[in-house]
Amino acid sequence: MTDPRSRHAELAAQINDARFQYYVLDNPTLTDASFDAMMAELTALEEAVPELRTPDSPTQQVGGAVSATFAEVEHLVPMMSLDNAFSTADVEHWYSRLGSVSALLCEVKIDGLALDLVYRDRRLAVAATRGDGRFGEDVTANVLTIADIPQTLPAHAPDLLEVRGEVFMPPAAFAALNESLIAAGKAQFANPRNSAAGSLRQKDPRVTASRRLRFYCHGIGATSGEPVATQSQAYAALSGWGLPISPHNEVVPGLPEALAYIARQEAHRHDLEHEMDGVVLKVDDLARQADLGSTSRAPRWAIAFKYPPEEVNTKLLSIEVNTGRTGRVTPFGVMEPVVVAGSTVAMATLHNAHEVARKDVRPGDTVVLRKAGDVIPEIVGPVLALRPAGLPAWAMPTHCPSCGTPLVEVREGDKDLRCPNTRTCPSQLRERLFHLASRAALDIEVLGWQAADALLASGLVTDEGDLFDLGPEDLLRADFFTRIDPKSKQRVLTANATKLLVNLEAAKHRPWVKFLVALSIRHIGKGVAPIVARAFPSVDALAAATVEELAQVEGVGPTLAASVVEWFAVDWHRAIVEKWRAAGAILADEPADAEGAVEAMPATLTGLTVVVTGSVPGYTRDGAKEAILAHGGKAAGSVSSKTSVLVAGESSGSKYAKAEALGVPILPAERFADLLTSGAAAYAGDAPAAE
Numbered sequence: 001m002t003d004p005r006s007r008h009a010e011l012a013a014q015i016n017d018a019r020f021q022y023y024v025l026d027n028p029t030l031t032d033a034s035f036d037a038m039m040a041e042l043t044a045l046e047e048a049v050p051e052l053r054t055p056d057s058p059t060q061q062v063g064g065a066v067s068a069t070f071a072e073v074e075h076l077v078p079m080m081s082l083d084n085a086f087s088t089a090d091v092e093h094w095y096s097r098l099g100s101v102s103a104l105l106c107e108v109k110i111d112g113l114a115l116d117l118v119y120r121d122r123r124l125a126v127a128a129t130r131g132d133g134r135f136g137e138d139v140t141a142n143v144l145t146i147a148d149i150p151q152t153l154p155a156h157a158p159d160l161l162e163v164r165g166e167v168f169m170p171p172a173a174f175a176a177l178n179e180s181l182i183a184a185g186k187a188q189f190a191n192p193r194n195s196a197a198g199s200l201r202q203k204d205p206r207v208t209a210s211r212r213l214r215f216y217c218h219g220i221g222a223t224s225g226e227p228v229a230t231q232s233q234a235y236a237a238l239s240g241w242g243l244p245i246s247p248h249n250e251v252v253p254g255l256p257e258a259l260a261y262i263a264r265q266e267a268h269r270h271d272l273e274h275e276m277d278g279v280v281l282k283v284d285d286l287a288r289q290a291d292l293g294s295t296s297r298a299p300r301w302a303i304a305f306k307y308p309p310e311e312v313n314t315k316l317l318s319i320e321v322n323t324g325r326t327g328r329v330t331p332f333g334v335m336e337p338v339v340v341a342g343s344t345v346a347m348a349t350l351h352n353a354h355e356v357a358r359k360d361v362r363p364g365d366t367v368v369l370r371k372a373g374d375v376i377p378e379i380v381g382p383v384l385a386l387r388p389a390g391l392p393a394w395a396m397p398t399h400c401p402s403c404g405t406p407l408v409e410v411r412e413g414d415k416d417l418r419c420p421n422t423r424t425c426p427s428q429l430r431e432r433l434f435h436l437a438s439r440a441a442l443d444i445e446v447l448g449w450q451a452a453d454a455l456l457a458s459g460l461v462t463d464e465g466d467l468f469d470l471g472p473e474d475l476l477r478a479d480f481f482t483r484i485d486p487k488s489k490q491r492v493l494t495a496n497a498t499k500l501l502v503n504l505e506a507a508k509h510r511p512w513v514k515f516l517v518a519l520s521i522r523h524i525g526k527g528v529a530p531i532v533a534r535a536f537p538s539v540d541a542l543a544a545a546t547v548e549e550l551a552q553v554e555g556v557g558p559t560l561a562a563s564v565v566e567w568f569a570v571d572w573h574r575a576i577v578e579k580w581r582a583a584g585a586i587l588a589d590e591p592a593d594a595e596g597a598v599e600a601m602p603a604t605l606t607g608l609t610v611v612v613t614g615s616v617p618g619y620t621r622d623g624a625k626e627a628i629l630a631h632g633g634k635a636a637g638s639v640s641s642k643t644s645v646l647v648a649g650e651s652s653g654s655k656y657a658k659a660e661a662l663g664v665p666i667l668p669a670e671r672f673a674d675l676l677t678s679g680a681a682a683y684a685g686d687a688p689a690a691e
């Protein structure tokens with residue numbers, strides 16, 4: 001075991017270094033989660049060996065410093081940091097030590113940088129960063145360019161007012177800034193917090209002025225004003241003097257409501273006008289705040305609850321490439337598995353070789369991995385400070401990893417590369433089969449990646465054209481689809497293989513639109529396929545269409561039109577269609593086809609809102625709803641004065657009673673078909689005689 005003393009010294013040095021990178025250079029080398037973990041370890045060491053807790057320990061100091069670029073300003077009242085809570089238990093522990101508290105002020109923790117404003121005689125005199133808590137950096141000239149911050153206060157404001165708050169950059173402004181930095185060939189900011197800090201801490205105020213910074217107050221320092229009882233009242237006063245206060249603040253009676261606030265805000269973590277990394281709970285009563293006091297680093301009357309990190313560090317083990325369904329070759333990073341935003345991540349796309357070069361990530365790098373909520377994980381970039389010396393840059397392969405064919409640009413001069421061997425490249429074929437089997441296409445449940453691989457590897461299928469010719473004797477030739485029957489010692493089909501054959505047979509009768517999706521024509525996905533299938537109701541009609549005819553269809557652009565014509569110009573593509581047809585697939589909408597019929601239905605219910613209660617003969621609940629929609633009507637779930645008619649499969653129940661009370665016409669469910677054919681005429685005269 002390492003000696004606690006040397007571990008403490010090592011950690012303290014690393015933390016001080018990280019703080020310098022973060023606060024002074026605005027260019028962190030660690031994620032906040034790694035930093036917080038180091039601080040937690042240091043705190044634990046000091047709890048075990050209290051004499052390590054010296055005044056110069058990072059746990060006793062407000063991180064940050066004054067850089068040589070700015071003049072030093074002494075704050076009138078020192079600026080503090082906040083203690084952290086990472087769990088409900090931490091918050092409960094903090095709350096239990098407060099004594100009696102009648103109200104908590106809940107605030108969102110704005111991920112920006114702290115700023116101190118001093119107004120003298122109602123004029124902004126000095127604006128300073130937090131610095132080491134006692135001395136900050138004079139950034140007054142820059143702050144004068146921030147529109148949210150008033151330069152003068154109204155006559156009823158006090159003579160002396162020191163307020164604290166957070167400068168932040170809205171996420172949209174951050175994204176726009178990074179785009180312009182990329183365009184100018186400059187380094188991007190890692191996150192909105194660093195971009196706000198980097199934008200405020202500029203030598204040239206014109207740069208700050210161009211950066212769309214915003215500000216909310218979250219504390220009061222020295223003031224000559226009338227004393228108030230609570231922090232929330234102080235905010236109200238600030239607001240009255242024109243200072244901006246967060247609209248997300250809430251005063252609650254106690255802990256349960258505060259925990260509910262924490263949960264509620266987490267659900268909206270990415271919806272606010274600023275990034276947030278948690279919630280700050282404060283004792284609202286200012287007299288209680290004074291009783292509780294502060295440590296050298298943070299007040300005891302407040303706590304910052306931090307949400308689980310969305311950015312973590314991990315090792316990039318390798319960069320692999322994958323050939324997709326349309327031949328596009330995509331690099332992706334393989335990482336040491338790591339938990340981020342609640343799930344374990346080991347792979348993330350890097351999109352194309354250009355992205356890899358732009359981010360300059362190399363196998364062997366420590367990288368920042370980001371996953372926000374349900375968003376796809378992203379490799380943000382390398383931690384350059386941790387890069388081993390001489391680590392070589394990654395090079396994009398020149399040949400397809402699946403079939404060895406030389407790669408070409410997707411379009412001339414394009415960043416993306418593709419494998420031109422569309423017909424037999426195993427990777428493309430496998431992806432096409434998998435796509436063809438998806439629910440949006442032919443919905444062949446047992447045809448997953450493994451089955452697709454087995455069909456290709458065994459040579460039973462050379463391309464998707466062969467699929468519907470498969471019979472039991474074919475599948476018997478592949479190990480994947482067979483097993484040895486223990487009794488007869490004969491090779492027999494597995495249950496899944498039998499299911500595959502049944503599914504394939506069923507798939508032949510799917511509507512044309514499903515086949516259209518199954519063809520993997522570039523740009524024709526499940527969204528646009530119904531539009532194309534309606535305009536060209538068979539594969540023959542579509543194959544005969546010209547670019548002009550296609551482009552005339554509303555919702556079909558020139559790119560899509562060209563892509564369809566190009567697809568049908570390829571011999572082996574047309575051969576797929578013919579093989580499917582020969583195997584019994586329909587590939588056309590018959591006039592009586594259910595989906596075709598729905599499209600053709602007359603819009604008899606336009607402007608009508610229909611509610612259905614009880615069962616309608618011949619329809620499922622959803623089926624009745626769909627029929628209403630297909631005839632141009634609105635299907636509602638409950639009866640109101642806006643309801644045009646209630647279709648009642650029973651002559652009782654709350655909907656029935658409500659319709660009666662409101663005088664909404666009621667139509668017996670047996671007459672639903674009349675409603676679909678003749679609209680409002682079906683119930684005219686049926687309105688009950690209520691007033």
Ligand SMILES: NC(=O)c1ccc[n+]([C@@H]2O[C@H](COP(=O)([O-])OP(=O)(O)OC[C@H]3O[C@@H](n4cnc5c(N)ncnc54)[C@H](O)[C@@H]3O)[C@@H](O)[C@H]2O)c1
Nearest residue numbers: 018022028030031032035081082107108109110114218280
């Ligand atoms: N990545 C790194 O290398 C690195 C280095 C140093 C610090 N950090 C990050 O900074 C944190 C420590 O910084 P800190 O000491 O500023 O503490 P903190 O960010 O955890 O909390 C204190 C700060 O929160 C801010 N804040 C935002 N909203 C607030 C609100 N509504 N009310 C009150 N204050 C609010 C204030 O500016 C205050 O100074 C670490 O936990 C880490 O996340 C990261």
Ligand SMILES: [Zn+2]
Nearest residue numbers: 400403419425
């Ligand atoms: Zn290939």
